[in-house]
Amino acid sequence: MHTQDTSPRRSLSLNPAALDRAPGPSMVGQVRGLLSGQAATTLVVVDPAWIRYLTGFDGSHGTLLIDLRDEDRHLLCTDGRYVEAAGRALGARGLDGLVEVLGDDPLTTSHHRDLLRAPLALLGSCWSLSTLRLLMEIDPTPIDAQPLLWPLRAVKQTWELERIRAAARLADDAMDAALASLADGPISERLLAATYEFELRARGADEPAFATIVAAGSHASEPHARPSERLIRPGDILLVDFGATVDGYRSDATRTMLPSEGADPRVQAYWDIVAAAQRAGIAAATVGASAHDIETAARAVLREAGVEELLLHGVGHALGLEIHERPFTAHDRDPLAEGTVITVEPGLYVPGELGIRLEDTILVGAEGPECLTRPATESRTRPGSAARVRS
Known part of the structure; x- marks a missing residue:
């Protein structure tokens, strides 16, 4: 069953103070609970998205140390640029009495070095070689905590969904406002993208969810086209791939719009095929199905129409604090849980001629x-x- 939000759409200006507060101590407790069966004494977190998820801190430099043996002893380590901001973030989450802020790096100083003792659990997708070397000196065989803890982020809680919904609405409103500027005459792809991003921030979004894609005419044949100085003409196909970020959480959508008159019949037929494939993919996004079932359902429509080879990418991916999160429809076969947020975005591309993609963020x-x-x-x-x- 494909349901959609039927509440009235209106111009939205976000008041961040109105968002429900994210839980703090309970999330740290969940991490400790999920790792309780492991031998590790300390969880070392360097991934910025995980640090933000657990503490609310969004600085560009930080290491979080969670003591898995002492429930009241944890460290958020950053540098002088972010000490004040880190303290403020912890206070907003109710963590200021639980997590201490340290203004230097425990991996290279003696401060609290006793927290870094084997066996360690590591959480992060990107580690510098120097950091890995230091950690491997402490524990040559650390535990990979990512598969153990990912279920926490895979299923979005009510407070997370509130932010994703707000991001989706802001993005839709901002793109509507940007597209209205086309009524004044041809403008460049780059200017339309800039107008969208201005409208987005004016409505209260943190930032775009990713680099906005605007591609007109044959430029749309590149799935991740970069906006150029090409003018958007009345007879062009227009593809826009856009999203917003609200308190760190992201939305993702793609619209491909045909000219109101004189569209090539083949282009119209391709648009209809992509729309049918997207409807099939969305219908497959149910509790207990797998992400790969979404891929299979969408591709079946394209295969039946004889155009599957024109799909150049996977049909979808989960999102949240990051624009691309697991599960990915191309290969993840675990059952989908209630609360998973995933995109469905089939497309058809003829190099140098056209591109059509339709994408929505689906709960x-x-x-x-x-x-x-x-x-x-x-x-x-x-x-x-x-x-x-x-639809």
């Missing part, structure tokens, strides 16, 4: 899939056209 809900973004199939034609379709 795997207890009553079926819920579209958190405004459905891409509602935007078949460019703004101002009377021809609108609804």
Whole structure:
């Protein structure tokens, strides 16, 4: 069943203070509980997304040490640029009495070095060679905590969904405002992207969820085209791939809009095929199905139409604090849990000629899939056209 949010759409200006507060101590407790069966004495976290998830701190430099033996002894280590901000983030999460802020690096100083003792558990997807060497000197065979802890982030809690929903609405409103500027005459892809990002920040978003993609005409044949000085002409296909970030959480959507008059019949047929593939993929996004089932359902439609070879990427991915998170539809076969947020984004690309992609952010809900973004199939034609379709 494909359900979608039917509450009224309106211009949204975000008040961050209105967002529910993220839990703090309970999340640290969950980490310790999930690792309780492991031999590790300390969890070392360097991944910025994990540090933000657990503490609220979003600085560019930090290491989080969680003592797995002492529930009241944990360190957030950063440098002088972020000590004040780190303390403020911990206070907002109710962690200021539980996690101490240290203004230097425990890996290279003697401060609290006793926390770094074997056996260690490591959490992070990107480690510098120097950091790895230091940690391997302490413990040559550390425990990889990522597969043990990922279920915490894979299933979004109510407070996380609130942020993703807000990001989706802000992005839709900002893109509507940006596309309205096309009524004044041709503008460049780059200017449309810049207008969108201005409108996004004016409405209260932290930043775009990723580098905004605007591609007109044959430029849309590049799945990750970079906006150029190319003018967007009335007869062009227009592909926009856009998202917003609210308190660290991201949304992701792609609309491909056809000219209101004179669209090539082949282009229209391809758009309809992609729309059908997306509907099939969304319908497969149910509790207990796998992410790969979404891929299989969407590809089956493309295969039946004889165009599967024109799909150049996976059909979807989860998102949250990062724009690309597990599960990925291309290969993840574990059952989807209620609360998973995943994109469904089939596309067809003919090099040098055209590209069509339709993408929405989908919540795997207890009553079926819920579209958190405004459905891409509602935007078949460019703004101002009377021809609108609804899924």
